[in-house]
Amino acid sequence: MLAELMGIVIATLATLVAWSTPALAQGIDLTGNVDASEIELGDTVTYTLEASSSTEAPSDPRLNPPAGFTLVDSGASPTHMVSIINGRRTDKHGLTARWRLRSDRLGTFTVGPASVAFAGGRRSGPSHRVTVVAPGTGRPKPRRPQRPAPFDPFGGGSPLDPFRGIFPGIDDDLSPSDPFAGLNADPNLALDSPRGPIAFLHATVDKTRAVVGEQVTLTVYLYEDLQARQGRPSDVHEATATDFVKRSLLQDETRAVHVGNAIVGGRPWAVKLVRKNALFPLKTGRLAIGPMSLTISQTRVGQRESETLHVDVSEPPVANRPAGYQIGDTGEFSLSATTAPREIDQHGAVGVTVELRGNGNMPATLPTPEIPGVEWLEPQTRDGLGPVSNDKFGGTRTFSYVVRLHKDGAIDLGEIRLPYFDPTTRAYAVARTSLGIVQVQKAAGRDAGPDVAEPLLPNLPRFRTALEGSREETFLTERPVYWGALFGAPLLCVSAIAVSGAIRKARERRASAGPAPSQVARERRAEAEAAVKRDDGKAALAAIARAFEAEILASTGVNIRGTSGDGAVRELEDAGVPEGTARSAVKILSECEDARFSPSGVSPETAQSLWKRTKEAIDAIGKGKTSAPPPSGSGSR
Amino acid sequence: MNRKLSLAALFACVALAATARADEDAPQEQMDPSALFRGAQEALAADRPGEAIAKLEALADRGIVDAVASFDRGLAYAARVRAGAEQPGDLGRAAHGFEETRELTRDPSLAADATSALTIVRSEVARRRSQAGDPVEIEHGFSLGRSIVDVLPENVWAVVALVMALALSAAIVVRRRLTLPRAKVAATTSGAIAGSLLLITSVLAWAARDARLHLREGVVVVPNARLLDGRHLAMDGVAPVPEGVRARIVEESAGFSRVVVGGADGYLPSSAVLPIAKR
Numbered sequence: 001m002l003a004e005l006m007g008i009v010i011a012t013l014a015t016l017v018a019w020s021t022p023a024l025a026q027g028i029d030l031t032g033n034v035d036a037s038e039i040e041l042g043d044t045v046t047y048t049l050e051a052s053s054s055t056e057a058p059s060d061p062r063l064n065p066p067a068g069f070t071l072v073d074s075g076a077s078p079t080h081m082v083s084i085i086n087g088r089r090t091d092k093h094g095l096t097a098r099w100r101l102r103s104d105r106l107g108t109f110t111v112g113p114a115s116v117a118f119a120g121g122r123r124s125g126p127s128h129r130v131t132v133v134a135p136g137t138g139r140p141k142p143r144r145p146q147r148p149a150p151f152d153p154f155g156g157g158s159p160l161d162p163f164r165g166i167f168p169g170i171d172d173d174l175s176p177s178d179p180f181a182g183l184n185a186d187p188n189l190a191l192d193s194p195r196g197p198i199a200f201l202h203a204t205v206d207k208t209r210a211v212v213g214e215q216v217t218l219t220v221y222l223y224e225d226l227q228a229r230q231g232r233p234s235d236v237h238e239a240t241a242t243d244f245v246k247r248s249l250l251q252d253e254t255r256a257v258h259v260g261n262a263i264v265g266g267r268p269w270a271v272k273l274v275r276k277n278a279l280f281p282l283k284t285g286r287l288a289i290g291p292m293s294l295t296i297s298q299t300r301v302g303q304r305e306s307e308t309l310h311v312d313v314s315e316p317p318v319a320n321r322p323a324g325y326q327i328g329d330t331g332e333f334s335l336s337a338t339t340a341p342r343e344i345d346q347h348g349a350v351g352v353t354v355e356l357r358g359n360g361n362m363p364a365t366l367p368t369p370e371i372p373g374v375e376w377l378e379p380q381t382r383d384g385l386g387p388v389s390n391d392k393f394g395g396t397r398t399f400s401y402v403v404r405l406h407k408d409g410a411i412d413l414g415e416i417r418l419p420y421f422d423p424t425t426r427a428y429a430v431a432r433t434s435l436g437i438v439q440v441q442k443a444a445g446r447d448a449g450p451d452v453a454e455p456l457l458p459n460l461p462r463f464r465t466a467l468e469g470s471r472e473e474t475f476l477t478e479r480p481v482y483w484g485a486l487f488g489a490p491l492l493c494v495s496a497i498a499v500s501g502a503i504r505k506a507r508e509r510r511a512s513a514g515p516a517p518s519q520v521a522r523e524r525r526a527e528a529e530a531a532v533k534r535d536d537g538k539a540a541l542a543a544i545a546r547a548f549e550a551e552i553l554a555s556t557g558v559n560i561r562g563t564s565g566d567g568a569v570r571e572l573e574d575a576g577v578p579e580g581t582a583r584s585a586v587k588i589l590s591e592c593e594d595a596r597f598s599p600s601g602v603s604p605e606t607a608q609s610l611w612k613r614t615k616e617a618i619d620a621i622g623k624g625k626t627s628a629p630p631p632s633g634s635g636s637r
Numbered sequence: 638m639n640r641k642l643s644l645a646a647l648f649a650c651v652a653l654a655a656t657a658r659a660d661e662d663a664p665q666e667q668m669d670p671s672a673l674f675r676g677a678q679e680a681l682a683a684d685r686p687g688e689a690i691a692k693l694e695a696l697a698d699r700g701i702v703d704a705v706a707s708f709d710r711g712l713a714y715a716a717r718v719r720a721g722a723e724q725p726g727d728l729g730r731a732a733h734g735f736e737e738t739r740e741l742t743r744d745p746s747l748a749a750d751a752t753s754a755l756t757i758v759r760s761e762v763a764r765r766r767s768q769a770g771d772p773v774e775i776e777h778g779f780s781l782g783r784s785i786v787d788v789l790p791e792n793v794w795a796v797v798a799l800v801m802a803l804a805l806s807a808a809i810v811v812r813r814r815l816t817l818p819r820a821k822v823a824a825t826t827s828g829a830i831a832g833s834l835l836l837i838t839s840v841l842a843w844a845a846r847d848a849r850l851h852l853r854e855g856v857v858v859v860p861n862a863r864l865l866d867g868r869h870l871a872m873d874g875v876a877p878v879p880e881g882v883r884a885r886i887v888e889e890s891a892g893f894s895r896v897v898v899g900g901a902d903g904y905l906p907s908s909a910v911l912p913i914a915k916r
Contacts, residue, residue: 282909318700321695322695325691461750466704475795490802490835493806494809
């Protein structure tokens with residue numbers, strides 16, 4: 001067994017000697033590598049050169065960035081190790097240099113070789129090929145655990161660091177698991193697109209509708225680009241929620257807890273839980289939760305702010321609401337109580353301790369039973385509240401009362417009941433606890449008892465015992481007909497009077513106005529026709545004269561009655577009657593006039609003859625009137 | 638042995654049934670407004686104002702608007718004050734109950750009792766303000782116009798206006814029909830008077846209707862509330878609003894109510910002003 005062990009040791013030593021021989025021959029050992037052979041455009045690649053020598057310290061590391069890359073930052077850390085084995089001292093000098101290069105172009109590039117100064121010259125390490133691909137098409141690059149920043153004032157693990165754990169690379173002690181080692185993205189944390197480059201805050205609530213007092217859980221995550229170097233946050237401002245009671249669900253808010261990785265916009269991001277709060281709405285309405293913000297002291301980052309969120313808050317349902325329920329008492333509660341001692345003297349006091357247990361919006365006070373002779377003093381309250389299971393806020397709240405009993409006998413303290421709304425079952429429930437009976441011994445001497453205060457609100461009336469009941473009340477002013485009658489009645493009277501007056505005037509006008517000339521002409525013509533059929537020649541001639549005058553008036557608008565012969569002819573001519581016709585008409589009328597006043601009388605035949613001529617003249621006037629231009633008017637109308 | 642077990646099981650069943658029966662009683666009272674009101678009566682009679690308040694408030698939550706319920710609620714709050722278990726705002730809520738009673742009731746005796754109780758409550762508020770050195774004016778009263786409108790009920794104004802309209806119509810007709818000069822003069826005079834009264838009473842009827850439909854009033858239920866300006870900062874030079882005072886609610890938004898109290902116009906938190914129910 002011992003021989004086998006010795007054999008293994010000798011073989012190992014021999015291997016080590018054989019491996020170290022070339023390095024010793026050269027005096028320096030140089031190795032170089034890159035952290036990724038394929039990166040996306042805009043990402044960075046880190047070239048690391050490690051030089052070690054046992055004779056002289058390598059120094060002055062250099063790397064010329066290839067075209068298409070920009071040097072972002074670089075650093076070098078020399079090491080010196082001394083070992084003394086069996087009294088023999090051995091020195092080992094080392095130098096580790098890193099260059100972080102950002103890709104600016106697509107393509108395949110050669111990075112390196114980097115070189116160091118050694119033994120009066122420069123020694124070069126290996127070079128590596130790096131391919132730059134389009135964003136979103138590359139593979140996540142493996143990343144080695146980073147070391148603490150050498151100049152971190154908090155030392156990377158100081159308990160005084162207020163932002164410990166928020167960013168990778170600075171406090172890796174809090175996130176020992178490498179997020180790149182087999183990236184396992186949580187779909188629940190995925191987002192469509194990042195809210196900012198390199199790092200951003202994202203806030204969510206577990207519900208957007210709640211009742212007053214119902215817990216709404218606000219969660220704020222910090223997303224960090226796994227492929228970018230993270231800066232240090234400062235100037236942290238908490239999310240404002242003035243319309244809520246805010247309680248933390250995290251034991252330590254100074255730590256950010258890595259909760260997983262997520263793919264956001266096609267890229268991997270580390271997700272850390274920054275805040276988790278239970279918010280209890282104080283009132284109804286659309287309540288706002290302000291953003292949380294912090295500033296990251298890094299180029300292209302600056303201030304980061306989470307979303308402003310809104311929660312629609314309503315009152316719990318009125319249906320089945322128990323008496324004594326106070327808006328805001330929402331959660332799941334139970335009560336227990338102890339009363340001690342159970343036997344006291346009159347006007348003495350007992351202690352009642354009521355423990356309210358559960359989760360939700362714990363009420364600050366409890367309704368105490370009202371029993372005559374029992375005086376409840378202000379309680380002392382003690383809280384044991386915090387996060388409980390399933391991200392609920394709860395615990396216990398203990399109320400310690402001193403209760404003075406002023407009556408003797410067995411006093412039942414009754415029960416304390418707390419109606420509450422359970423948001424889980426969406427129903428009301430009542431937590432209750434019985435306080436038990438206390439035996440009170442009658443005091444031998446008269447105690448001062450409670451102070452007799454000046455009577456308040458004396459002479460109040462006695463309460464009523466029967467509801468008045470509702471009666472549907474109607475209002476006249478709600479009926480349009482009322483307003484119509486109100487103003488319509490006087491207006492109607494005025495309108496009726498006005499209309500009746502107008503009608504009366506119209507009738508009077510109609511009554512005073514003569515018949516139309518054509519109608520008169522027709523009537524006169526009929527009279528003439530009738531007259532010529534009778535034996536009275538004079539009467540017939542008078543009727544003929546009137547009929548002719550009426551026809552002339554109707555046809556020409558010229559009233560020739562009382563007009564002399566020439567004047568009548570002129571007027572008829574002016575009215576468009578041909579001269580011959582006009583003279584004929586005037587002659588007929590003259591003959592009628594002459595015959596009527598003839599002492600010898602007029603025979604019916606003469607009258608009939610004259611009537612025949614008259615009708616011809618009427619026709620002629622009518623024809624001439626229709627063929628002639630319209631009369632220009634006459635003053636004798 | 639079996640018999641004993643059977644008896645024990647029977648006893649357990651009876652006990653469970655009794656428990657279940659007792660549990661059923663509570664929801665019955667929670668659901669039934671009459672039972673709630675009866676419970677409140679019993680609590681008031683037994684000098685348990687807190688329980689009475691809880692039940693009467695539950696009654697109001699169920700949409701029961703009744704003058705007697707409001708009156709008893711006011712008495713319950715007053716009783717809690719009197720019992721020495723006063724909570725902030727109890728006097729204001731008592732005043733609110735009585736104001737609501739006056740607004741709702743048709744019973745003159747109940748209205749008189751509510752007025753009397755309101756006076757007692759406001760006297761107590763005035764006494765406390767006096768002790769604190771604050772102005773003691775509690776009831777600012779209404780404007781002249783509002784006072785005139787409130788002289789008669791809306792329907793009475795409406796009927797009077799209608800009568801005036803008929804009188805005016807009759808005067809117009811009579812003046813037209815009659816020929817006697819004296820009759821014409823009498824008709825003209827009557828018509829002028831009726832027309833003027835028609836105008837006035839119709840405006841009052843309309844104002845009463847407008848007040849019924851649009852005027853919102855409340856009672857301040859917070860002791861010494863400070864009126865706030867548009868930025869919701871306390872107004873300078875304005876005395877704190879007394880508890881129990883009646884205020885006109887102009888508008889409500891974002892948790893604040895714009896109110897007019899005794900000629901002062903400002904904002905109060907909505908929770909500080911309890912609206913008065915109307916018929």
